[in-house]
Amino acid sequence: MTTYFDLGRIAELQDVMGSEPAKIVASMLRNMTGAIDEVEAAFAAGDLDRATQAAHLCRNDALMLSAKPLLDALTALEAASRAHDELRAREALDTLRVVWPATRDQLAEAGRGPGAGHLPPQNLQPGFKPDRPGDD
């Protein structure tokens, strides 16, 4: 378990899907970045139904990763948006704006590491820099 998600979930997905961890991570990052951008655009347009759908889509990835802080923010946002409670939805959006960049950065870092899907969790704590060719 990292601070923001469970790396073991990527290994589980790799076992079932046979994809490289980096590809799984890249796919999740692409999905989540698109969904969060859509959440922001929906709020800018004042469209809570659109925000609900985008938050729900992103929750799928957060659930797959057991990314609890992100999941909690998205769950609160989806529930509030679904209920058309804009005040609570915007509070949840504020939390999301803090949690998402940290989750994204840690996930991106995990995806860059060689054999990232099998790295022991302690290697993915904040500040960890995976070895890369040419880094020395």
Next chain:
Amino acid sequence: MESSGGRIGPSTDSSTSGRILVVDDHELNLKLLERLLELEGHEVRAADSLAAAERALAEEQPAMIVLDVNLPDGNGLDLTRKLKSHPVTASIPIVACTAGVMPDEEHEALEAGCDAYVSKPIDLSRFAAVIASMLG
């Protein structure tokens, strides 16, 4: 997008397939479910929307449906009610599979006519057990 009031079920009763229809708008979830079912020896047809699911149902009757509830073009439970009220499709087992935020979603799914409910993230062994029991 197809109308939700469109024809449900194959045009002839000879088009029953042994395939499992998986409906999910989340690409990675769809791939994961497909792969899990294939690993269990099932043939799978994938649909990423209600409209695509209705097209698939119009062509052939699946052995089972694994259905996401929250889809961008509608609610999977509406499709469930329609299928369960139609004599040709009423006997198709439907497993609701969702990342819902509402606490009573399982109850709603079963009340709509779903035969089982699986929450996301997918517990791999439980999912396989549910599928086996439905097809048993």
